Amino acid sequence: MISDEKKEEVRAAADIVEVVQDYVKLKRSGSSFVGLCPYHDEKTPSFNVTPRLQIFKCFGCGESGDVFKFVMDQEGVGFTEAIRQLAERYGVYIPEEEDDEHTEDKQLREGILHALKFAGVFFYRNLIENSEAEKALTYLEGRRYSGKVFKKYGLGYAPSGGEELLKAAKNAGIDEKYLVEADLIKPSNRGSGYYDTFRGRLMFPIFNPTGKVIAFAGRVLGNEKTAKYINSSQTKVYNKSEVVYGVNFAKNEIRKHKEVILVEGYTDVITLMEHGIGNVVASSGTSLTPGQMKILHRYGERIVMIYDSDSAGQTAMKRGINIALAEGMEVELLELPEDQDPDSFVKQFGKESFEDLKKEEACDFVDFLLMKAGEEGRLDKPTEKPKVITEILESIANIEDSIQRQVYVQYFHQKIQKFQKVKEKDLFEQLERIMNDKRWEEKRSKRREEARKKVQQQANNDERSETDEEPPHPGTKTAAVASKKKPHYEKELIRLMISYGRNMVEYICSFTNAKLFEDDELRMFYNDIIEKYKAEKDFSLSAYSGAEAPFPRLVGDVSLEQHTASDRHEEKIGMKYEKDKNPYKTAKSSIRAAQISFYRRKVNELADRIGSVSGDEKLELMKRQKDVKSKLTRRETTDPDDLFPDPETGLYDEVNENVFQYKMKGDK
Numbered sequence: 001m002i003s004d005e006k007k008e009e010v011r012a013a014a015d016i017v018e019v020v021q022d023y024v025k026l027k028r029s030g031s032s033f034v035g036l037c038p039y040h041d042e043k044t045p046s047f048n049v050t051p052r053l054q055i056f057k058c059f060g061c062g063e064s065g066d067v068f069k070f071v072m073d074q075e076g077v078g079f080t081e082a083i084r085q086l087a088e089r090y091g092v093y094i095p096e097e098e099d100d101e102h103t104e105d106k107q108l109r110e111g112i113l114h115a116l117k118f119a120g121v122f123f124y125r126n127l128i129e130n131s132e133a134e135k136a137l138t139y140l141e142g143r144r145y146s147g148k149v150f151k152k153y154g155l156g157y158a159p160s161g162g163e164e165l166l167k168a169a170k171n172a173g174i175d176e177k178y179l180v181e182a183d184l185i186k187p188s189n190r191g192s193g194y195y196d197t198f199r200g201r202l203m204f205p206i207f208n209p210t211g212k213v214i215a216f217a218g219r220v221l222g223n224e225k226t227a228k229y230i231n232s233s234q235t236k237v238y239n240k241s242e243v244v245y246g247v248n249f250a251k252n253e254i255r256k257h258k259e260v261i262l263v264e265g266y267t268d269v270i271t272l273m274e275h276g277i278g279n280v281v282a283s284s285g286t287s288l289t290p291g292q293m294k295i296l297h298r299y300g301e302r303i304v305m306i307y308d309s310d311s312a313g314q315t316a317m318k319r320g321i322n323i324a325l326a327e328g329m330e331v332e333l334l335e336l337p338e339d340q341d342p343d344s345f346v347k348q349f350g351k352e353s354f355e356d357l358k359k360e361e362a363c364d365f366v367d368f369l370l371m372k373a374g375e376e377g378r379l380d381k382p383t384e385k386p387k388v389i390t391e392i393l394e395s396i397a398n399i400e401d402s403i404q405r406q407v408y409v410q411y412f413h414q415k416i417q418k419f420q421k422v423k424e425k426d427l428f429e430q431l432e433r434i435m436n437d438k439r440w441e442e443k444r445s446k447r448r449e450e451a452r453k454k455v456q457q458q459a460n461n462d463e464r465s466e467t468d469e470e471p472p473h474p475g476t477k478t479a480a481v482a483s484k485k486k487p488h489y490e491k492e493l494i495r496l497m498i499s500y501g502r503n504m505v506e507y508i509c510s511f512t513n514a515k516l517f518e519d520d521e522l523r524m525f526y527n528d529i530i531e532k533y534k535a536e537k538d539f540s541l542s543a544y545s546g547a548e549a550p551f552p553r554l555v556g557d558v559s560l561e562q563h564t565a566s567d568r569h570e571e572k573i574g575m576k577y578e579k580d581k582n583p584y585k586t587a588k589s590s591i592r593a594a595q596i597s598f599y600r601r602k603v604n605e606l607a608d609r610i611g612s613v614s615g616d617e618k619l620e621l622m623k624r625q626k627d628v629k630s631k632l633t634r635r636e637t638t639d640p641d642d643l644f645p646d647p648e649t650g651l652y653d654e655v656n657e658n659v660f661q662y663k664m665k666g667d668k
Helices: 004-011 016-022 067-075 081-089 104-129 133-143 149-153 163-172 176-181 247-257 266-274 288-298 311-327 342-361 365-375 385-396 402-416 426-467 478-480 488-509 519-534 541-545 551-573 583-610 616-639 656-666
Strands: 027-029 030-033 047-050 055-058 064-066 156-158 185-187 195-197 201-207 213-220 229-231 259-262 280-282 300-303 330-333
Touching: 004 067, 004 081, 016 030, 016 047, 016 055, 016 067, 016 541, 027 365, 047 280, 047 311, 064 067, 067 081, 104 133, 104 149, 104 163, 104 176, 133 156, 133 201, 133 229, 149 266, 156 195, 156 288, 163 176, 176 185, 176 195, 176 616, 247 259, 247 280, 247 288, 259 266, 259 288, 266 280, 266 342, 288 311, 300 311, 311 365, 311 385, 330 365, 365 385, 365 402, 385 402, 402 426, 488 519, 488 541, 488 551, 488 583, 519 551, 541 551, 583 616
Parallel strands: 259 280, 259 300, 300 330
Antiparallel strands: 027 030, 030 047, 047 055, 055 064, 156 201, 185 195, 201 213, 213 229
16 A cells, blocks of 8 residues: 555645646636536536645536546546556655555556557567667668657567567566457467567557557558558557547647647657657547547647648548637648658758748648649639538538637638639528538437437347336236347338348348347247248238238237337328338348347357356457457447448349358358
């Protein structure tokens, strides 16, 4: 245990304002500081930090505490680890002791961070000491990077053997579980065992704002025909959409200048920083996201985007404009001379020339978009001019402040006159239409999200219904038939198959099999439909209505819900509502819900088995559970239209008959 005296020593040394500013953009307000609360979404700052008392308090959601609690919440660590982190940061010595307070989740996070830290040191030492790293050193020397740069940014080399990191980590006593969870090793496809995720690559560690290694990016060396960069997968400590490369080095300079320079590459960041331009970051190998922009807004008010002059870079820049405007940042864009990137430009011309170029050539997003449209010849075409105007108004529509929107429309009106005479009033009317469409789309997305949650909740309820519902009386017909409510999405799949014939059966069976069905009777019904399909027998609704028990009862059960809802709708408004206006859309939603329920059952089943085994068997089950969780997450977070193709697109037509026949036999 850490003594009370040591705790107070750390508390006294830690600057709560400095610590909080790693996560929240603070502004002084009297003797306190205020900012947007990191515990809940808000537009008006209600999060207060009082340095005199060394506490924080949100008057919006009620969260409060001291510097220890803040670190615990933001880093996801236990009390002791929070103290140790702050002690390391502020130079307070804490003796190493065993700590038994960790929860399982926090212990997992800390194990992952430890594995990543070990890997960072391992890669760095291999770059310096391993003769195999000659290619990597040659590449870095070509960029004029010294050993001092290697160390500062943690650059390294991943040996090409395939198991070097795994062996070194095991020798150091690091559990394979943490290496797997950190995406440092992957299960072998050839059977048992694991292999290193990164092999034969130049390594760039990715840090969180406090300087902890949370992921890696590996760059290929030479002319190998493979991806130029591979990045760590999402983990417990690494969310790609909320990580910005270099922010740990740049945050103080960004605060100082109130401006952040956003570039594309890791080496762009390193080169600019080494030339004295410290307020620079990169989007960590991904397209810019709202989460990344939110992090940048903690530290600065203005963003200057510098992307490569190729088409991919320009497309990314245009997309980033709207994200930055929606976050409330001032946006400027800088286009470098042709065939130049930030790294090459600064090396050739130096810091002063770069800053002069930025000062003279960086332009507002309206000017930039007009300039690009002009270069593409769109302003000379009558059919393209309205599209350009609409695109720029769509960007302006992302600005939340109404006065700022008005100023930009007026500014845009002045600029567009040289290309097209347009009334200011017409621009405002078009902007209002765009904003109405935007509001409608936001409401639609919200409804879809609510519907998705309802499907998940229904799936949960169906899983619990066996224990939650009051058991029927033994003498009733219900008791003889079933003790559990049949999942509505399973009933829908059966209904669609017997209502719409062979094409629908082929479509549904391309994405399902009998194992997907939790209800025994509906699974039997599904298999019977498949057998009749293969034998080219009648499996219509009328055929099953006249079949032997239990089919007539099941037909009534699967058909009842649709017709009842439609009749009620007709009674209320005098119009018949057809649920299956697009039956394939109904099929997609039902398939998705059935798959979600199936993967949830699998996750729970594997969790039970993992708790009862150990050793290699446990690791194998953990590997399978991770794969199942990945599939579950994809289905929970993806719209059915994106998961499953439309039959009419031609994609379904490519489903191989042999594959279909295989699924009929049972997809293993």
